[in-house]
Amino acid sequence: MTLWSGRVGGSLDPAVWEFLHAADADLLPYDCEATYQHAERLHGAGLLSDDELSWVEERLAVIANDPAGYLPEDEDVHSAIERQLGDVGRKIHAGRSRNDQVAAAFRLYVLDACAEARAEIEALALVVLSFAEVEAETLLPGYTHLQRGQPVTLGHHLLAWVEMLDRDRSRFMAAASAAAESPLGAGALAGSTLGLPAPPGQMRNSIDAVSDRDFALDYLYATTVLYVHLSRIGEEIVLWSTGEFGFVRLPETAATGSSMMPQKLNPDVAELARGKAGTAIGRLTGLLATVKGLPLAYDRDLQEDKAPIFAARADVRLGLRALTALVAGLEVDRERMAAAASDPLVLATDAAEALVREGVPFREAHERVAASVRDGSFTPHATAAESVAARAAPGPGGVREAIAEARSRFGSSL
Helix, strand or coil: CCCCCCCCCCCCCHHHHHHHCCCCHHHHHHHHHHHHHHHHHHHHCCCCCHHHHHHHHHHHHHHHCCHHHCCCCCCCHHHHHHHHCHHHHHHHCCCCCHHHHHHHHHHHHHHHHHHHHHHHHHHHHHHHHHHHHHCCCCEEEEEECCEEEEEEEHHHHHHHHHHHHHHHHHHHHHHHHHHCCECCCCCCCCCCCCCCCCCCCECCCHHHHHHCCHHHHHHHHHHHHHHHHHHHHHHHHHHHCCCCCCCEECCHHHCECCCCCCCCCECHHHHHHHHHHHHHHHHHHHHHHHHCCCCCCCCHHHHHHHHHHHHHHHHHHHHHHHHHHHHHHCEECHHHHHHHHCCHHHHHHHHHHHHHHCCCCHHHHHHHHHHHHHHCCCCCCCCHHHHHHCCCCCCHHHHHHHHHHHHHHHCCCC
């Protein structure tokens, strides 16, 4: 079924039909919701009776939960819904276009995807917080340039993951705010003469309403930065689980073996999280390239806005759940971490700061300690544990207070 066949005689070439056909079944429940919102507006203008509105409400509830009702001969999800509404469906499109219809449904989809992402982020953050609580005092060398730098604790390091996830959660909240406006009433691009009531949160400009995809870009940006963070977390798990580091052991419930080497336990979840960051970057870049040269208002190019969003939502859901399982099952080799943190050179900065407290200018103190490191005479005057205890927030010394504060942001413990 096509909604424009009154203008075009005959049928499309099969290759053209296949090329134009929209893979948008994921929008079905959201388009049903948007269609009911529009039906209420028609009813408010006296263009649908009470009985017709009730029929639409009942029928849409069935259609929204029956993907099988979307047939191969339907051009898109919008035409599938209109067909299944029967005679009333022939009235339901008054005062709207697929341009504002798809924008409305797509916004509702992104709103739902943002809420789902926030919930999955919070689940991972709470698992990390529980992990940090257990390992609050576990000594670990902090790194810069992947070289040992200063002593910290594993709990403090894990809280850095939590901060990244908290910013990710905020980005999805911002994307949801951008998606919350309603394009209904914009029609094809210039509204309607039917005098329908305005929907809540109606956008201010009808041309912008049907052509804006900033909310979709915001969502993809949020997923991209999230996956960049998951990639960094994954990379650390990969490193820590190697024989060279040996800081953590992978859970067999979230790792794989080798088809050839019997001894292997591979960090595939962490590696795939790292790999999918590249895919996420590609989706954002692709949609930016799609919209960058489009004239106002609507263009068919925008059919390409949905596939990357659908795929991104699946990756966010699956990736966060898999990483949550992986982190929850990690086992820490505290002795191996403590041995690495006992490297005397990680206390070189403490030695320089001790000289500063004695009145030595920092640059001179730095040069003295560097010289002792260079000639092999450097001897620390504190332990790694003492160094950590001396470093108040935002350093590792206040880790338990920092965990409690983070819990207040993310809710109760698991």
